[in-house]
Amino acid sequence: MDRLINTVRPYAWGSTTAIPEFLGRPPSGEPQAELWMGAHPGAPSKLGRAGGEQALTGVIAADPEGELGPQTVRAFGPRLPFLLKLLAAASPLSLQVHPDLEQARQGFADEEARGVPVNAPERNYKDANHKPELICALTDFDGLCGFRRATEAADLLAALDVDALKPYVDILRASPESEALREVLTAVLTADPEEIAGTVEKAARASARLAAGAGTDGADASAEARAYAVCASLAHHYPGDPGVIAAMLLNHVTLRPGEALYLGAGVPHAYLSGLGVEIMANSDNVLRSGLTPKHVDVPELLRIVRFEPGEPAVLRPEAGPGGEERYEVPIDEFRLSRFVIAPGAAVGPLEALTPQILLCTGGHVVLRGDASRGEGQLALERGQSAYVPAGERVDVTGEGTLFRATVAV
Structure with missing residues (x-):
């Protein structure tokens, strides 16, 4: 297991204080919107191994099956299939939807065939993957989700x-x-x-x-x-x-700390304010309908949107074995859960045939590897995270809250 060194993305809608306070750092004065944890090529996490800091993308590329496990590679190829984020919204994000897997594949192939550069502002499909996502509130979190x-x-x-x-x-x-x-x-x-x-x-x-x-x-x-x-x-x-008018067609929802929303393909949504843990399939495909200066493709958006009215389903963690509280979602690219560890208690071993990212969101925890294999321990304070390769076991002690992101195959 390795401590992750993560990148903060300074999008304009981000809070100037929430992430710095969470990480125990002084504010820079600039918006700090998202802290990325994972192997997305846009801002891969780094970890310290022999020879110095290495990008997680490079570590995985050098030994995909060793890092991700054979099951993950068979299902999703030689890449980490999820991206974990800490998200801090001080102003609204764009009103948007994401395509399903077949729509993403078709859209990406079409734009590739037409020669639209991947970095062009009018490009809709940056990759051929879908982007289901889950947002779990750390503070009260406001958003729009689905049609009224x-x-x-x-x-x-x-x-x-x-x-x-x-x-x-x-x-x-x-x-x-x-x-x-x-x-x-x-x-x-x-x-x-x-x-x-x-x-x-x-x-x-x-x-x-x-x-x-x-x-x-x-x-x-x-x-x-x-x-x-x-x-x-x-x-x-x-x-x-x-x-602004389109938003009045949507449900307004406020999540309390610990509550979550799952956003599948075609569901219109926008985050408005708050701090949360977000996990998503490793994709950058977004179709926007407003509340943004970015490209809006109305015909393509209307092809993707699912016009299905109803109340948004607020998720609460379901108790599992060993104190693990899971947020159940209907996809395999990711699974998010948390542990609330009381003083003197221990959880684990956290062991999976798939890779894990562990994020401390409160208090402090100590991760201990398999002593029989000569593995050591790693302390995490609030805002710190660790990467655990497939097949490794970790025991956890301390007093705090630990989120666990892994693959559900």
Whole structure:
């Protein structure tokens, strides 16, 4: 096992304080959005082995089966199939969806055949993989996830009393739900930019007024009041953006610490604020519908989105053997779990035929390798992480919270 040396990504929406405070470092004054743990080529973790620091990508490439295990290599090829992150949002991320595996393969092949450079801003598919993901809250975490019921969205829009939105209200109340949501989202995203900007401005003013009148502080705030507060906030960050109206079609959800959301293919979503542990398949395929200055491909987005209304399923960890609490998801690229270790207690051995990344998110823990094989120990404080190759066993003591990311094959 090796301590990981990880890279912080400074995206504009990131918090200037959350990750530095979590890592016990002074703020730099710049946004710090994500701490990446894994072997993504964009920012691979490093580890210390004989000869000095080495990128995890290179370590795996030198001995894929030894590092990942034969099962992982057979299922996903000679690469770590997941990326673990610490995510800190101070302002909204783009409203987006991810393709399923077949859509990703087709989209990537099409753009390759058309000669679209991988780093081109108009490129949709950076790779041929899908990107299911799971976000687990470390603090209260706000987001948008999946479509509201059509009638609920209609009521929200109607209360704004904006003339340009009234045709959308009629569609949402009269048509079958999936068709109505598709028609309204298409109309919003293809509207004349000047006209939709004016509509967004009026909707934002009305939302701010309704939110203030209802009160949005505390747990007693109504779902409608929170929805209007989100609309006003999004318009503040992205004035005139059609994504502000599109967001009102989506469910607003607040995760409490320890709760999680799984986001499968085609589910529209946006993270709004908070600190969390995120894990995803090792992909960079994102299709955006708004709340961003980046490329928006409306026809391709509408091909990918699943217009399936309903309440988002908030996940809570399920107790397993040995004190392991698992977040169950329907894919194999990753599995996330956690251990809450009491003083004097021990967990383990954590042993898997697949690779593991262990992240301490509170207190301190000590990882001990197999003494019979001459392996030592490694102490982790909050924000520190370790990589464990396939087939290695680790025992854990200390007092704190440890997240475990591995492969589910």
